[in-house]
Amino acid sequence: xxxxxxxxxxxxxxxxxxxxxxxxxxxxxxxxxxxxxxxxxxxxxxxxxxxxxxxxxxxxxxxxxxxxxxxxxxxxxxxxxxxxxxxxxxxxxxxxxxxxxxxxxxxxxxxxxxxxxxxxxxxxxxxxxxxxxxxxxxxxxxxxxxxxxxxxxxxxxxxxxxxxxxxxxxxxxxxxxxxxxxxxxxxxxxxxxxxxxxxxxxxxxxxxxxxxxxxxxxxxxxxxxxxxxxxxxxxxxxxxxxxxxxxxxxxxxxxxxxxxxxxxxxxxxxxxxxxxxxxxxxxxxxxxxxxxxxxxxxxxxxxxxxxxxx
Amino acid sequence: xxxxxxxxxxxxxxxxxxxxxxxxxxxxxxxxxxxxxxxxxxxxxxxxxxxxxxxxxxxxxxxxxxxxxxxxxxxxxxxxxxxxxxxxxxxxxxxxxxxxxxxxxxxxxxxxxxxxxxxxxxxxxxxxxxxxxxxxxxxxxxxxxxxxxxxxxxxxxxxxxxxxxxxxxxxxxxxxxxxxxxxxxxxxxxxxxxxxxxxxxxxxxxxxxxxxxxxxxxxxxxxxxxxxxxxxxxxxxxxxxxxxxxxxxxxxxxxxxxxxxxxxxxxxxxxxxxxxxxxxxxxxxxxxxxxxxxxxxxxxxxxxxxxxxxxxxxxxxxxxxxxxxxxxxxxxxxxxxxxxxxxxxxxxxxxxxxxxxxxxxxxxxxxxxxxxxxxxxxxxxxxxxxxxxxxxxxxxxxxxxxxxxxxxxxxxxxxxxxxxxxxxxxxxxxxxxxxxxxxxxxxxxxxxxxxxxxxxxxxxxxxxxxxxxxxxxxxxxxxxxxxxxxxxxxxxxxx
Ligand SMILES: Cc1cc2nc3c(=O)[nH]c(=O)nc-3n(C[C@H](O)[C@H](O)[C@H](O)COP(=O)(O)OP(=O)(O)OC[C@H]3O[C@@H](n4cnc5c(N)ncnc54)[C@H](O)[C@@H]3O)c2cc1C
Ligand SMILES: Cc1cc2nc3c(=O)[nH]c(=O)nc-3n(C[C@H](O)[C@H](O)[C@H](O)COP(=O)(O)OP(=O)(O)OC[C@H]3O[C@@H](n4cnc5c(N)ncnc54)[C@H](O)[C@@H]3O)c2cc1C
Ligand code: SF4
Ligand code: SF4
Ligand code: FES
Numbered sequence: 001x002x003x004x005x006x007x008x009x010x011x012x013x014x015x016x017x018x019x020x021x022x023x024x025x026x027x028x029x030x031x032x033x034x035x036x037x038x039x040x041x042x043x044x045x046x047x048x049x050x051x052x053x054x055x056x057x058x059x060x061x062x063x064x065x066x067x068x069x070x071x072x073x074x075x076x077x078x079x080x081x082x083x084x085x086x087x088x089x090x091x092x093x094x095x096x097x098x099x100x101x102x103x104x105x106x107x108x109x110x111x112x113x114x115x116x117x118x119x120x121x122x123x124x125x126x127x128x129x130x131x132x133x134x135x136x137x138x139x140x141x142x143x144x145x146x147x148x149x150x151x152x153x154x155x156x157x158x159x160x161x162x163x164x165x166x167x168x169x170x171x172x173x174x175x176x177x178x179x180x181x182x183x184x185x186x187x188x189x190x191x192x193x194x195x196x197x198x199x200x201x202x203x204x205x206x207x208x209x210x211x212x213x214x215x216x217x218x219x220x221x222x223x224x225x226x227x228x229x230x231x232x233x234x235x236x237x238x239x240x241x242x243x244x245x246x247x248x249x250x251x252x253x254x255x256x257x258x259x260x261x262x263x264x265x266x267x268x269x270x271x272x273x274x275x276x277x278x279x280x281x282x283x284x285x286x287x288x289x290x291x292x293x294x295x296x297x298x299x300x301x302x303x304x305x306x307x308x309x310x
Numbered sequence: 311x312x313x314x315x316x317x318x319x320x321x322x323x324x325x326x327x328x329x330x331x332x333x334x335x336x337x338x339x340x341x342x343x344x345x346x347x348x349x350x351x352x353x354x355x356x357x358x359x360x361x362x363x364x365x366x367x368x369x370x371x372x373x374x375x376x377x378x379x380x381x382x383x384x385x386x387x388x389x390x391x392x393x394x395x396x397x398x399x400x401x402x403x404x405x406x407x408x409x410x411x412x413x414x415x416x417x418x419x420x421x422x423x424x425x426x427x428x429x430x431x432x433x434x435x436x437x438x439x440x441x442x443x444x445x446x447x448x449x450x451x452x453x454x455x456x457x458x459x460x461x462x463x464x465x466x467x468x469x470x471x472x473x474x475x476x477x478x479x480x481x482x483x484x485x486x487x488x489x490x491x492x493x494x495x496x497x498x499x500x501x502x503x504x505x506x507x508x509x510x511x512x513x514x515x516x517x518x519x520x521x522x523x524x525x526x527x528x529x530x531x532x533x534x535x536x537x538x539x540x541x542x543x544x545x546x547x548x549x550x551x552x553x554x555x556x557x558x559x560x561x562x563x564x565x566x567x568x569x570x571x572x573x574x575x576x577x578x579x580x581x582x583x584x585x586x587x588x589x590x591x592x593x594x595x596x597x598x599x600x601x602x603x604x605x606x607x608x609x610x611x612x613x614x615x616x617x618x619x620x621x622x623x624x625x626x627x628x629x630x631x632x633x634x635x636x637x638x639x640x641x642x643x644x645x646x647x648x649x650x651x652x653x654x655x656x657x658x659x660x661x662x663x664x665x666x667x668x669x670x671x672x673x674x675x676x677x678x679x680x681x682x683x684x685x686x687x688x689x690x691x692x693x694x695x696x697x698x699x700x701x702x703x704x705x706x707x708x709x710x711x712x713x714x715x716x717x718x719x720x721x722x723x724x725x726x727x728x729x730x731x732x733x734x735x736x737x738x739x740x741x742x743x744x745x746x747x748x749x750x751x752x753x754x755x756x757x758x759x760x761x762x763x764x765x766x767x768x769x770x771x772x773x774x775x776x777x778x779x780x781x782x783x784x785x786x787x788x789x790x791x792x793x794x795x796x797x798x799x800x801x802x803x804x805x
Contacts, residue, residue: 039530053589055590099526229573230576233714234555236570236706241564248554251715269564280586280590
């Protein structure tokens with residue numbers, strides 16, 4: 001009952017117990033929140049604020065451990081907030097805010113054979129779904145796409161739960177040379193009885209995956225990642241077009257039928273704050289360069305970013 | 311005292327000082343400066359102390375208005391505060407944001423001949439004084455063993471929390487956001503209701519022993535059923551508001567630059583995006599902003615956009631000014647600040663610049679036809695009157711729907727439109743679970759939400775078997791003994 005400890009009030013600190021780096025841009029945080037660990041289901045996400053002046057950013061719950069009372073976030077540093085978090089957060093740091101689990105949990109179908117597709121960062125969020133399908137007794141084929149061998153992560157985790165695993169890299173440095181759609185095609189050719197595809201990753205990748213299964217009419221579920229503010233259905237910023245209807249991804253999703261989603265609309269809307277994001281990132285990297293942080297400096301940055309810690 | 315009549319009282323309403331429109335339209339300082347003591351005293355002289363005060367009926371929580379005004383006249387400000395807080399927990403808030411012209415002031419007897427007594431301004435004067443002097447009415451609280459969970463920290467949740475805390479319960483308020491206050495925090499901007507006022511009201515609740523747990527999305531982190539069955543709450547109140555914004559459903563809705571007023575206001579107020587890039591949340595900055603709708607939310611969106619530096623800010627509303635639901639004062643302020651109004655105008659399409667951004671909005675002029683169900687004359691389009699307004703940001707402020715999360719995750723009975731159904735005591739279909747405010751009535755007002763929170767608290771006490779001894783009389787005595795002689799009135803609770 002971390003978040004409902006009696007006698008505490010105001011924003012709750014949420015402690016990071018473990019951090020691991022998978023590559024230059026990808027890192028994992030294991031955060032202590034027993035109640036969330038208990039409530040979390042595959043397909044759900046959280047909203048994180050790393051410090052009081054931070055943005056509310058949505059991140060998928062990539063894993064949860066009910067015994068340890070932790071949830072796992074796998075984050076790709078793409079802009080100001082995620083880069084700053086990569087620099088400042090270490091084991092022992094506190095998040096300023098952590099709310100969730102948000103979104104409708106993935107509806108686990110009764111499909112007997114599924115392909116679970118993860119592209120780049122989608123690899124982490126597709127994991128709990130793959131695991132849950134395996135636990136339901138389905139035959140699980142994993143298809144994971146990375147740019148190159150150095151970026152591959154969680155291969156062992158997936159091997160442990162998948163009946164078959166296909167790794168795809170753009171340059172062929174690991175697994176098949178090609179994109180996840182090539183992996184999907186291979187799997188569909190080999191298995192004629194695939195009942196469902198779950199694809200998570202960048203919008204282009206999900207769009208391509210949905211197109212790859214359209215002809216064969218294989219049900220394809222995707223998890224959308226529009227820009228969000230509250231994550232509680234209050235702002236409408238996360239609206240997406242699904243089958244000509246407007247849906248709010250944070251409360252009506254984030255999972256939708258990939259054959260119905262208007263991905264072009266999603267991609268245009270994701271560009272909304274591009275200019276502002278660029279300004280923020282540039283301004284931030286400048287302050288970093290000015291102080292040229294060595295390892296010792298990191299704690300200083302940490303202090304700057306979290307003035308009200310303790 | 312000589313009996314006052316309409317002819318003997320000051321004939322004009324005491325004006326209130328306001329920031330100059332040209333200056334204030336560029337900052338977020340509070341517009342209305344509030345009454346000074348002498349101004350409040352003068353205005354208090356305008357109340358006739360009617361034997362049958364209509365104003366009390368006009369107030370959703372029936373504040374004893376003549377009594378508190380009389381106490382102001384006697385310079386017994388603390389007494390005036392006690393009178394107000396016997397029914398209204400948030401005078402500094404309600405005095406600022408109540409639509410008084412439709413409520414207390416709308417029926418004031420003086421208003422039949424002259425301008426009505428400025429009840430709201432007087433109430434705010436007292437509320438601000440209380441905050442400044444840290445007045446808290448901490449009643450003697452006899453601890454009971456009951457544990458109460460409140461979901462949502464808007465006015466309904468705060469009011470329910472306060473009453474249950476006063477009834478000796480262990481009260482925890484759960485809020486999904488990282489800061490409490492509901493619409494008071496994320497919706498209503500600082501120039502109308504400064505966040506410091508909301509902070510002060512939250513502090514008062516903490517003084518009563520209420521605990522706030524932010525970052526807690528009830529329904530998903532734990533369900534309503536789990537609160538009762540596993541987490542040990544004896545009763546629960548749901549005050550989650552009606553946040554889910556409506557979109558117009560016209561072509562171009564999903565273009566970049568089209569957003570809900572809630573998104574604009576949340577970014578600006580809660581996330582402080584106006585300080586971007588000092589804070590990380592970016593803000594949509596339009597040069598020519600069009601806001602669709604003319605309620606309070608629309609007025610806030612208009613005035614915020616102006617303050618963020620837009621060159622032109624235009625309101626588009628399909629009915630006429632007479633039908634507009636916003637408070638008269640807000641429309642007036644908006645006009646003063648240079649906001650343009652297109653009454654009787656309906657948007658039909660948002661136009662693309664070719665890159666997925668808004669270029670313009672196409673509208674059609676309307677005429678008023680026969681009255682509809684709401685009694686207002688129905689707007690009908692004038693054929694061939696289409697025109698384009700150039701704009702790069704379109705803000706929808708056309709109403710909200712019920713938030714779906716609690717409905718998705720519990721067995722509560724909802725009505726057709728997704729709002730929670732309750733009985734006359736505001737108990738839902740699950741025993742011990744109460745609901746009130748916007749999530750029951752649909753979008754309404756702060757004071758109505760607060761009244762609902764208090765009504766639910768009354769129902770909760772009856773359900774739990776806590777005997778409500780009623781508000782302690784504030785007229786000076788009880789059983790013929792002066793209140794100050796009793797030891798239960800304002801005894802401090804043990805720390
Ligand atoms: C339901 C959901 C789950 C997500 N899960 C993960 C996850 O597990 N791991 C992860 O690394 N990322 C995840 N994301 C995306 C993550 O939220 C964004 O990468 C992050 O907000 C970017 O913030 P920034 O300040 O670092 O980058 P910015 O500088 O703000 O933006 C960089 C890029 O990210 C996109 N972006 C910006 N804000 C958002 C946003 N709120 N949501 C989506 N994209 C955004 C922009 O279009 C831009 O291309 C998820 C998003 C959603 C909606
Ligand atoms: C911009 C704007 C301006 C307004 N101006 C005025 C005005 O001038 N005068 C007036 O009288 N009224 C005004 N109103 C209306 C008034 O603010 C509302 O009627 C009132 O706030 C409703 O109170 P509430 O307690 O029902 O809910 P809200 O104030 O909406 O609060 C609900 C709270 O519950 C939280 N919540 C929701 N779901 C969950 C969950 N699952 N778990 C935990 N927490 C949750 C939300 O985050 C929010 O903080 C305005 C409204 C808006 C939007
Ligand atoms: S609470 Fe609102 S309606 Fe009631 S007296 Fe005060 S201003 Fe008037
Ligand atoms: S109706 Fe007006 S004049 Fe009469 S008691 Fe109320 S405020 Fe005073
Ligand atoms: S993030 Fe605000 S409505 Fe979905």
